[in-house]
Amino acid sequence: MTVMNITLPFGVIKDISDYSRFINEILKFDITLNILKFSTGTSGINLLIDIPDDKIKSITESLKKNNIIVNKKGRIIIDTEKCIDCGACISLCPTDALNFDSEKRLKFYYERCIGCLLCLDSCPRYAIEEM
């Protein structure tokens, strides 16, 4: 399973029927869908969904067709020159994409990043950049 981060823009989802239309859009791929997190952001409703790996491509395409924003994976980069390995960003990351290696230096696990950008304004060195 893979975690996907999607945003339902406020304009797209107006009521519950819009919402169920979008869920059905995913369910038509005949999968079990786990909604891991549901939150209201500044531009819309953010959902963290867990989907089977082999369906990523088709689901992404179908969501995009419905004007739903699929946030890229690995949306940040760490500027290691600026990073001072303080760790202030680590507790913000919901997927452990930011963590220490065995030497206690910050390590960014690209494949775990779901692009939620929660970490972005937590870095006192501006070492985290949005891609």
Place this chain on the structure above:
Amino acid sequence: MTKTYNEINQKIKSGEVVVVTAEEMIKIVEEDGIKVAAEDIDVVTTGTFGPMCSSGAFLNFGHSDPPIKFEHLWLNDVKAYHGNAAVDCYIGCTRMSDVRRFEYGGGHVIEDLVSGKSIRLRGNSYTTDCYPLAEIDTEFTLDEINQAILLNPRNAYQRYVCAVNSSDRSLYTYMGKLLPHYGNAHYAGAGCLSPLSNDPDYETIGIGTKIFLGGGSGYIIGEGTQHSPTNQFGTLFVKGDLKQMNSEYLRGVSFEKYGTSLFVGLGIPIPILNEGLAKKTAISDSELLTDIVDYGIPRRDRPKLRQITYEELRNEYIELNGKKVKCSSMSSQYYARKIAETLKKWIQEGKFFLNQPAETLPTDTIFKPMKQILEIKFVKDLKRKAIICYDDCELKTIAKRIINHNMNHIVITDRENTLKGIVTSFDITKAIAEEKTDIKEIITKKVITTSDNDPIDVAARRMKQNYISALPVIDENKKVVGIITSEELI
């Protein structure tokens, strides 16, 4: 068994000295016992690298021609303090740039200076007969000025608290970004590597102790401000020559919506003069306690949720009210270790000698709160009765209440007095214009609230931040107990 400073320094000279870091000492004492460790080990090195807001530097630029006596001056647009002789100044790390604000501050100026960058100096003066120049705009580097002395009135906190946030919004603090509803936890301090935790009775740490400071050497010149050793919140006043420091260990930082600061690298060598010191320097993270403190309550005495060891904090998650909370540090363990290792190497290579303090530091002071002559006011002192309508009432009822009570905000509750939303006179006007009749269409459900024991300034800041003019006052069960509006605050 006892050793003297002199004996240890002789060993440093002859290259026989045995130095270990405070982390290594734990294992040595565990394996060989205190007695053997005290004989074998001569020096234990410590280190810490974290944000230390009470940091800054005294600079002297030399005289211009014609001479100037600064009244105001800026370094890369960051205002420096001037209240000394003509061309002396103090650049404090939390002062933010007039132009770049949160992005760049005094801490960054110090980092840039130490890394050899050119700094822009602008200054002005009211002019005197002996200092006739009114304005100056020039540039300088660290090598080109007379003195640059790092002088930090409060560094190296023995330990610090672990911060969490119970409130319903993200907080941006000097303890970093704290997510609502205990969403994460941040702590600071180097734990078993923390200098003051390794000599908590100040046997060897005193005025004149030579230390690692910002990648060079420096000295302890006294107890730090707010020094509070009785509850393990000891601090140090330190100084050192910026010209021999290294910008790897002095890093300017910007905490979002809080401000700027400086990460300072500091390490202290502890001579193992006796068995007592061998024991103390073997302290481990599991023996070092601190408090989990709720930063969601904006008061001086924030609620302490529980005690926690540094060992627990080093795990990725801590346990809080039966919930797993992700926890990370604000200070770097990697650099704390690197500092202890570097100091160890300097001593082993005969580059760094130890000295006996000229005077010991107080061990009995406490940190007193500020005296305030004006009583602080709370929401409960100024709130008024909320005008309430039930969540199934008609818009007409709300409109009547607005008129009868001359009140802009009507609080909506259920029959049990639980807050359900708020409706303003503007909402009603809009409803009429748009021919809406159902309260559900116009109610604001996500209401920003306050509580009886919030200080008035906290309520005022919340209104300002959210561009609103009233806050319902609720109790811990979400029952409405009043309302406070911007009118009460004037």
